[in-house]
Amino acid sequence: MSEDNEPRTDGSGTGIVPPDDETPSWRERKERRQGLARLTYEYFERARYEDQTLREDSSYVERDVLGFPAWPHETIRNLALTSFLVGMLIILAATMPRHIEPAADSSTTPAIILPDWYLYWSFGLLKLEALNPELSILGGQKLMQDRTYGVLANLVVVGAIAIVPFLNKGSARRPVEEPLWAAVGVFGAVFAFTISAYSVNNLIPVERNLLLDLTFLLPVVCGIIAYAVLKAMREGYMFELNRRYYRLRPPR
Amino acid sequence: MPAGAAVAAATEVVAVAIEPSDEFDQVGWMEEKELTPVEKGYLFVLIWMDKRFRIVDYLEQLETMYYRINLQMPKSHTEQYNLDNKFWYWYPLYALGSFSAIAYLVAALSGALLGFYYSPSTAAGACNVSNASVAYCTIAGIMTDVNFGFMLRSIHFWSAQVMTAAVFLHMLRVYFTGAYKEPRELNWLIGVVLISLTMGFGYTGYLLPWDQLSFWAGQIGLEMALSIPLAGEWVAQLMFGGFRLTQSTLQRMYILHVFLLPFIVTALIAIHIAIVWVQGIAEPH
Numbered sequence: 088m089s090e091d092n093e094p095r096t097d098g099s100g101t102g103i104v105p106p107d108d109e110t111p112s113w114r115e116r117k118e119r120r121q122g123l124a125r126l127t128y129e130y131f132e133r134a135r136y137e138d139q140t141l142r143e144d145s146s147y148v149e150r151d152v153l154g155f156p157a158w159p160h161e162t163i164r165n166l167a168l169t170s171f172l173v174g175m176l177i178i179l180a181a182t183m184p185r186h187i188e189p190a191a192d193s194s195t196t197p198a199i200i201l202p203d204w205y206l207y208w209s210f211g212l213l214k215l216e217a218l219n220p221e222l223s224i225l226g227g228q229k230l231m232q233d234r235t236y237g238v239l240a241n242l243v244v245v246g247a248i249a250i251v252p253f254l255n256k257g258s259a260r261r262p263v264e265e266p267l268w269a270a271v272g273v274f275g276a277v278f279a280f281t282i283s284a285y286s287v288n289n290l291i292p293v294e295r296n297l298l299l300d301l302t303f304l305l306p307v308v309c310g311i312i313a314y315a316v317l318k319a320m321r322e323g324y325m326f327e328l329n330r331r332y333y334r335l336r337p338p339r
Numbered sequence: 340m341p342a343g344a345a346v347a348a349a350t351e352v353v354a355v356a357i358e359p360s361d362e363f364d365q366v367g368w369m370e371e372k373e374l375t376p377v378e379k380g381y382l383f384v385l386i387w388m389d390k391r392f393r394i395v396d397y398l399e400q401l402e403t404m405y406y407r408i409n410l411q412m413p414k415s416h417t418e419q420y421n422l423d424n425k426f427w428y429w430y431p432l433y434a435l436g437s438f439s440a441i442a443y444l445v446a447a448l449s450g451a452l453l454g455f456y457y458s459p460s461t462a463a464g465a466c467n468v469s470n471a472s473v474a475y476c477t478i479a480g481i482m483t484d485v486n487f488g489f490m491l492r493s494i495h496f497w498s499a500q501v502m503t504a505a506v507f508l509h510m511l512r513v514y515f516t517g518a519y520k521e522p523r524e525l526n527w528l529i530g531v532v533l534i535s536l537t538m539g540f541g542y543t544g545y546l547l548p549w550d551q552l553s554f555w556a557g558q559i560g561l562e563m564a565l566s567i568p569l570a571g572e573w574v575a576q577l578m579f580g581g582f583r584l585t586q587s588t589l590q591r592m593y594i595l596h597v598f599l600l601p602f603i604v605t606a607l608i609a610i611h612i613a614i615v616w617v618q619g620i621a622e623p624h
Contacts, residue, residue, distance in 0.1 A: 157616045164430075165437040172438055176445055176501060180493035187478060190471040191461075191554035193584070200555040203545050205503045205538055213563065234566035249531045251514070252524035260517040260621070272514045279507075 201287065208279050211286030212244065213237035217299060248275075263324045266317035274310035281305050429516075433620065435509035439537075440608060442502035447601065449495040456481045456488070459593035461549060461586045474549040474589060499541055506537050518621035526614045529607055536604050543596035549589060557584050557592075 202210055216233035231239075255268050262269035281302040284291060288298050365386050374382065388394055460473035468479065481488040510530065513519055519527035542560065546553045561584065564575040572582075578595075580587025 157612075157620060161433075161437075161620055165434050168431075168434045168437065169441050172441055172501070173445065176442070176494060176497050179497040179501075180490055183497075184489055184493040185496040187475070187482065187548055188550035188552045190468055190475045191549045191551055192470045193554065195551075197551050197555060200559065201552070202556045202559060203503075203541050205507065205541060209538075210559070213559075231568070232566060234562060235568055238563060238566050239568075245531065245535065248510075249528055252519045252521070252527050255517075256521060258520070260520075262515055265517075268517075269515065272511070275514075276511055 199290070204283070207283035207286045208244075209241050211282035211284075211302075212240040214286060214288075215240055261328075263317050263321050266314050266321065269317055270310040270314035273313040274306045277309040278302075278306040429512075432508070432512040435505045435512055436615075439502045439505035439509055440612065442498045442505060443604070443608065446495055446498040446502060449491050449498065450597070452491055453481060453495055454597055456485055457547070459547065459589050461589050472549045472589075474547065478548050499544060503537055503541055506534050510534060516621065520621075523614075523618060523621060526611060526618070529611050529614070533604065533607050533611060536600060536607070540596065540600050540604065543592045543600065546589070546592045547596060554584060557588060561588075 201207075213234065215237060219229050219231070219233050219236045229236075255265070257265075259265045262272075285298055285302045288295050291298060293301070366383075369379070369382050369386065385394070456477055458473050458477045462473045463471070465471065465473040466476035466479060468475065471479070478492070481492055483489075485491070513527070513530070542556070546557050546560075557579070561575060561579045561582070564578055565571045565582070567574055575582060578591060580591050
């Protein structure tokens with residue numbers, strides 16, 4: 088200890104200060120912290136308080152139930168399905184074993200080149216060169232290479248799927264409640280099939296231009312049909328649903 | 340000096356010298372109790388472990404977990420609002436996520452067994468098949484020489500197919516029941532990454548036999564990589580080991596398939612399922 092009775096950290100003393108009543112508790116240390124740590128602490132306090140207030144104010148029983156419990160309800164039911172699935176895999180493997188093609192040969196190109204079926208959609212997007220925009224300003228030149236265009240189409244599809252939760256918000260869960268989004272989903276699902284069919288157009292006995300038109304028309308038609316059907320179903324369905332719902336949970 | 344004071348003074352001295360005091364003599368405490376051999380054995384092991392791992396700190400957490408898994412769950416949304424007729428009809432679709440996870444496990448097990456026999460080499464002349472590489476010959480060997488090898492390869496193939504199909508259908512189910520909405524956006528994004536990686540798994544696995552299908556599918560992939568703007572050549576060299584399909588392509592696909600992707604996908608599946616556990620299954624309402 089030096090004369091001013093302050094602990095030194097320059098190595099002159101032991102640097103060990105006995106804890107006394109002045110030593111801040113961990114709680115106090117947390118409260119005193121600065122910057123982001125301080126903000127985090129304040130937010131957590133607020134969130135905890137919000138939770139507590141909501142629970143106290145709530146007259147609803149269902150506030151306790153936010154979703155269907157994964158354990159044990161879902162897990163135990165799924166175990167029964169697991170045994171079914173594994174049995175199915177063994178039967179599939181036993182009845183339709185996987186054979187092997189001729190060995191790789193870079194000098195002979197086979198008549199049919201295909202990826203596995205789940206990549207057909209991506210393969211189909213690579214063949215959309217007919218839709219690659221041309222600019223008359225550039226003298227009919229294409230803006231980008233056809234294959235670059237195909238790779239970008241893949242990115243666009245994946246990106247569109249990824250941002251869905253940030254576009255469609257709200258608590259509606261059933262397709263009838265949001266016919267438009269259901270129609271978008273039907274469009275996507277059918278498009279996955281048609282673009283897959285287009286990717287193997289050399290195996291499909293339909294003229295190529297017609298197939299390309301169908302690739303984009305069929306999903307739109309299916310989407311419109313889905314929209315119309317759901318819209319028509321909606322009134323009666325929502326009436327039933329609301330009746331059951333509000334009987335149990337009358338509006339305040 | 341009374342005996343009590345002497346003992347007190349002795350205790351004080353001991354305490355100052357930070358010797359183990361009687362209070363912390365757990366084995367002594369155990370021995371002065373009347374215990375059955377089972378209790379004694381249990382307590383001895385517990386004390387031995389606790390001295391080393393300080394289990395007592397984790398005991399409370401274990402207790403909480405014990406009660407949590409034995410907990411009577413609250414009424415679910417479907418039960419409360421009598422929606423069973425709507426929900427159970429679609430129930431098989433709610434199992435698709437589990438299906439893909441289970442198929443992934445089956446594929447991992449059968450894949451590990453296949454890995455004992457497979458060799459990712461394009462060197463020629465390992466068997467009497469024209470143009471056959473070592474990779475091709477090891478797979479032919481699995482199918483003809485190894486006991487149950489043909490079956491094993493078929494199980495690996497079919498579990499991969501079923502996993503991919505289940506993942507696609509799972510995504511459709513999640514979309515049409517609005518299960519991706521708040522607070523589950525993050526899990527949807529993880530799902531998008533997982534479905535891409537699943538297809539990556541399928542693609543890399545498709546290339547491993549190094550037969551005609553593999554080779555020309557590899558050619559397509561290489562051209563796709565090359566056509567990425569700006570980074571194309573770099574990506575082709577990183578993922579395919581050059582601008583032609585060679586030994587380094589096969590080796591890269593092998594390492595992606597058996598080392599890199601399994602780690603990433605397993606970790607992501609664990610996070611994906613953990614989030615489902617925390618948030619519960621989204622029911623239509």
